Amino acid sequence: MVTIGDVARVAGVSRSTASYALSGKRSISAEVRQKVEQAVQNLGYTPNAGAKALATSQTKVLGLLARFLEDEFAPAMLQYILGVTNRAREAGYDTLLLTEEDGASALKRISDSRMVDGFILLNVAENDDRLGILRDAAQPGSLVGLPGDPTGIDVFDLDFVTAGRLMVETLHALGHRELILVSQPEHVLERGGAYVWRLANAAQERAAELGVELHHHFGSSSQPEIGGELVGLLDAHPSATGLLLNNEAAAAALPNVLQSRGLSAPADISVIGRYSDDFARTFSLPYSAIDSAADELGRLAVEHLISRIEGTADAESTVVDLVAPRIDDRGSTAVPPTRH
The missing domain is CATH 1.10.260.40 (lambda repressor-like DNA-binding domains)
Known part of the structure; x- marks a missing residue:
């Protein structure tokens, strides 16, 4: 040695x-x-990590709390985990990944043991039972996801309200007047996944303001269910000319669905999704999409958490940073086709 x-x-x-x-x-x-x-x-x-911890009172380890839930698309969660772990590694920190279903208990146990210097929480719910423990913990924390009450904790998330409006405005500007929005499964919303209703509500409100008919549906998070549901939606709304996807599983399934019907985007239907660029490459998705900013959110959460750990952040205030959405144009939007 x-x-x-x-x-x-x-x-x-x-x-x-x-x-x-x-x-x-x-x-x-x-x-x-x-x-x-x-x-x-x-x-x-x-x-030697142990000797370094004794000398600096730091472990150089960040605790990352994430849950792989059956009703959410696991590859999408991995993008957020990689965003955190890659930036932590670059900054000289290891990551302890905690995937226990009882996240509150895991957070308290690891906090009390002083195994980590700080925490980053994913899968943040509207009323998240981990937040009270995090506020009382000796270590600082950052959230990737906006809860109902962010008091006392640094928060980083995509601006889902603006994202919903942007999706509708983009297709409206091209002349679309009837759209379909596919969201995450409804029980994600019931469990506290506020990002689902933030985007959906904003899209519906903007559609109403612009005179656009918007059909909103909750989709499954796995195959073959979501593929069959997409087929059913296209059958149910044959005059819709645009498809908005706030559901990664639906985006991954759509190429096969359109191919099976002899359709293509944007010649027959315009498509805008919401997922990361890495996700698009992994599944070879040709659709324009609002970048979910998984890498950027992970980087922001890690960098700000480290500034808390190292005492360079303002101790008197916390941050709520909502990343402005942008559409990565992959050529899947155009003026609506002429219907005969």
């Missing part, structure tokens, strides 16, 4: 100088620091 003594020997400096060069606790010349860093790279040295 490589030790700090080995690093010092190869770099030609004392053990304490090597330690200071790595910790940054004292001013070290650029030349010496470069020698130490080169020795670390050559030897493959990794600082």
